[in-house]
Amino acid sequence: MNNRKLSVVSAMITMFIGLRSSSAQEQPAAPSAGEKAAAPVVLNHDDFREPGRFGLIGAITDDAFQFGGIRADEHYEAVLTLDGSFAALGGSSAIKRGLGDMGVTLRGGPRFSLGHLNYLSLGGQFHTHFFGKDDGVSTLGGYTVGPYVGMSRNFAGTPLMITLWVLPYEFSRELMNDGAGNQVSLEEHKFFQAGGFGLAYLL
Numbered sequence: 001m002n003n004r005k006l007s008v009v010s011a012m013i014t015m016f017i018g019l020r021s022s023s024a025q026e027q028p029a030a031p032s033a034g035e036k037a038a039a040p041v042v043l044n045h046d047d048f049r050e051p052g053r054f055g056l057i058g059a060i061t062d063d064a065f066q067f068g069g070i071r072a073d074e075h076y077e078a079v080l081t082l083d084g085s086f087a088a089l090g091g092s093s094a095i096k097r098g099l100g101d102m103g104v105t106l107r108g109g110p111r112f113s114l115g116h117l118n119y120l121s122l123g124g125q126f127h128t129h130f131f132g133k134d135d136g137v138s139t140l141g142g143y144t145v146g147p148y149v150g151m152s153r154n155f156a157g158t159p160l161m162i163t164l165w166v167l168p169y170e171f172s173r174e175l176m177n178d179g180a181g182n183q184v185s186l187e188e189h190k191f192f193q194a195g196g197f198g199l200a201y202l203l
Contacts, residue, residue, distance in 0.1 A: 059198030146170035166195035
């Protein structure tokens with residue numbers, strides 16, 4: 001009787017081992033072309049390469065709100081925005097008046113991948129007014145220009161990208177009212193006084 005029980009137990013163990021071995025050797029069937037994947041593909045941060053996309057961007061700068069378009073590529077970026085500004089002019093001039101204007105900003109330059117969806121950008125920024133008044137005196141013709149250093153980050157699985165930048169140096173030529181109804185020009189050299197933060201939706 002004991003020998004018979006041992007034979008049954010041995011046969012069951014042998015069968016169990018055989019089933020485990022056969023299931024381990026089976027490979028999961030590849031989904032057919034018509035089947036949908038059970039789970040979304042996870043983006044490998046180290047392998048990410050920006051394919052080159054256009055998008056919309058909104059940004060807050062040191063003295064304005066900007067809205068416009070962006071082109072983000074693996075090796076370069078270009079941004080063109082319209083902005084409305086209500087800033088106070090100051091500096092070496094004794095005049096300090098409110099200035100309201102609307103303008104356009106162009107920013108662009110090369111990008112360098114830092115891995116993990118992060119990018120470093122180096123380039124130049126140019127801003128000019130196409131409409132503006134300071135106590136009835138036109139500010140049309142004022143502009144600022146300078147180099148910028150920026151950082152941006154994509155979000156895996158989404159079309160969103162955040163970006164921030166700073167201008168280490170900026171040259172500005174502002175037109176303003178001298179208090180007597182005359183237009184005067186104020187030129188300044190600024191260091192680390194301009195920059196911004198933006199959110200882009202890439203298509």
